[in-house]
Amino acid sequence: MSMSRMSSDLGNVLPGLLGIDHVGVAVADLETAISFYRDVLGLQVLHREDNLDQQVTEVMLASRDAAPVGNQLQLIMPLTDNSVLQRFLVRRGGGGLHHVAYAVSDVRSASKILRQCGVRVLYDAPRAGTRGSQINFVHPKDTGGVLLELVEHTAADPHNG
Ligand code: V0V
Ligand code: CO
Numbered sequence: 001m002s003m004s005r006m007s008s009d010l011g012n013v014l015p016g017l018l019g020i021d022h023v024g025v026a027v028a029d030l031e032t033a034i035s036f037y038r039d040v041l042g043l044q045v046l047h048r049e050d051n052l053d054q055q056v057t058e059v060m061l062a063s064r065d066a067a068p069v070g071n072q073l074q075l076i077m078p079l080t081d082n083s084v085l086q087r088f089l090v091r092r093g094g095g096g097l098h099h100v101a102y103a104v105s106d107v108r109s110a111s112k113i114l115r116q117c118g119v120r121v122l123y124d125a126p127r128a129g130t131r132g133s134q135i136n137f138v139h140p141k142d143t144g145g146v147l148l149e150l151v152e153h154t155a156a157d158p159h160n161g
Pocket of ligand 1: 054084085122128135
């Protein structure tokens with residue numbers, strides 16, 4: 001699949017792409033990572049949640065002065081040894097940049113369009129993400145080596161405007 005093919009299929013734009021929502025960093029020790037980003041960098045912990053579907057425990061942080069949407073850092077730690085994240089940590093020999101998440105207005109339609117463009121969208125239907133969002137992923141081998149998350153926030157989410 002060439003880039004020119006992708007461009008013409010999309011008209012150079014993915015409808016409903018709102019911007020970068022968060023960057024996901026995989027860590028083996030959540031508390032140590034929090035103490036760097038909160039106590040040294042000065043980010044604020046906005047949210048903490050266990051996602052049993054993804055088998056991760058996660059913390060969202062942002063600068064106090066950041067806009068309420070986007071600009072967030074997601075620290076993720078595996079909940080179990082069966083987690084895909086645990087495989088990532090073992091393979092990399094420790095933590096690292098795990099994914100970049102893009103906010104979209106409609107994760108189903110974004111997934112469908114990306115699939116039509118020949119990229120591997122991982123789930124047939126969106127799954128539960130942080131704070132009640134709906135998420136899907138594009139395989140890192142189709143994006144230049146970084147796992148890409150699509151996230152649609154729900155109306156009830158205070159971080160959605
Ligand atoms: C694997 N690879 C990656 C990667 N994970 N490259 C860049 N970024 C990543 N995160 C590379 C790996 O180095 C290998 O490359 C190749 O892909 C296959 O590796 P693997 O260990 O066999 O991995 P797979 O294929 O079993 O799993 C990779 C995928 C998996 C992407 C399919 O991680 C997955 O299903 N991810 C989606 C779910 C997820 O990541 N959840 C955690 C975030 P070489 O060595 O062959 O070249 S949860 C979240 O963000 C939430 C809840 C939220 O925001 O709300
Ligand atoms: Co994420």
